[in-house]
Amino acid sequence: xxxxxxxxxxxxxxGGALMDGASPGAVGxxxxxxxxxxxxxxxxxxxxxxxxxxxxxxxxxxxxxxxTALLRFRFDPDRTMLRHLRxxxxxxxxxxxxxxxxxxxxxxGGLVDFPHATVHLMESEAKRARSRPTWLDRMRYRxxxxxDTRRWQLYSDRTSGRWFxxxxxxxxxxxxxxxxxxxxxxxxxxxAGVAIEGPRxxxxxxxxxxFNRAEIHxxxxxxxxxxxxxxxxxxxxxxxAWANQxxxxxLLAEPDSSLAVFCTHDPVEYVAMAVWQGNAPxxxxxxxxxxxx
Numbered sequence: 542x543x544x545x546x547x548x549x550x551x552x553x554x555x556g557g558a559l560m561d562g563a564s565p566g567a568v569g570x571x572x573x574x575x576x577x578x579x580x581x582x583x584x585x586x587x588x589x590x591x592x593x594x595x596x597x598x599x600x601x602x603x604x605x606x607x608x609t610a611l612l613r614f615r616f617d618p619d620r621t622m623l624r625h626l627r628x629x630x631x632x633x634x635x636x637x638x639x640x641x642x643x644x645x646x647x648x649x650g651g652l653v654d655f656p657h658a659t660v661h662l663m664e665s666e667a668k669r670a671r672s673r674p675t676w677l678d679r680m681r682y683r684x685x686x687x688x689d690t691r692r693w694q695l696y697s698d699r700t701s702g703r704w705f706x707x708x709x710x711x712x713x714x715x716x717x718x719x720x721x722x723x724x725x726x727x728x729x730x731x732x733a734g735v736a737i738e739g740p741r742x743x744x745x746x747x748x749x750x751x752f753n754r755a756e757i758h759x760x761x762x763x764x765x766x767x768x769x770x771x772x773x774x775x776x777x778x779x780x781x782a783w784a785n786q787x788x789x790x791x792l793l794a795e796p797d798s799s800l801a802v803f804c805t806h807d808p809v810e811y812v813a814m815a816v817w818q819g820n821a822p823x824x825x826x827x828x829x830x831x832x833x834x
Contacts, residue, residue, distance in 0.1 A: 549591020559767040572811040584637035590651025642748030653688040666731020727782025
């Protein structure tokens with residue numbers, strides 16, 4: 542197994558450190574941290590897809606205008622999952638499985654670029670995305686990004702199973718037990734983390750369970766005010782989201798914890814995980830691109 546950490550929708554919002562807790566200037570840097578995992582038997586497995594080729598070409602017709610203007614994505618087709626994989630020597634047909642943490646527009650945009658892959662996600666997320674009952678749902682869920690939904694493989698949030706103290710964890714059809722869906726609702730109804738047992742042990746892609754590393758890794762949890770405001774606006778159930786953050790903090794505080802946890806939008810975590818996983822060249826390239834933006 543080889544795990545690639547890829548930024549598939551970098552954003553450059555105004556606000557600097559108010560958005561990312563690190564940038565010294567007026568412009569912040571947010572990542573869209575996705576995974577491409579080369580396996581021995583199951584082809585390429587993706588965790589989220591970021592923005593897709595069509596999103597990059599026609600963003601204002603496919604993405605929510607308010608979020609797009611606020612986040613200021615870099616609409617560069619070379620930063621899509623499809624182009625990343627081509628540079629790694631793979632074709633779209635090599636992607637056999639896509640595991641979705643949730644279906645927000647900045648996570649699901651590349652689904653249509655991989656029409657032959659089985660898409661794994663929580664049943665409650667699919668139900669909410671299809672019905673889109675509120676203005677927030679109609680903004681965040683973009684059906685044009687999904688392609689053929691008959692390839693969706695859905696999982697109940699009542700599935701029994703435990704992993705590092707989390708309940709209702711489920712294995713996925715056609716994937717080995719090294720891949721698990723971990724329900725972490727709050728940001729959306731069917732939001733989930735994806736746990737992977739790789740060459741360096743277990744890791745958890747916690748997606749949008751938190752937006753900044755200080756929310757779970759700092760002794761005094763907090764979040765830059767700009768990111769915190771966006772996090773609150775986008776939360777389906779903020780109290781449930783905060784409860785899951787507390788569970789993650791408690792898990793990481795255990796003295797013998799060997800779990801690596803990271804989210805989608807923290808650029809510092811993105812670079813750190815890429816280097817830790819052995820993708821240092823890709824991480825260095827992203828730093829160079831970010832500095833030139």
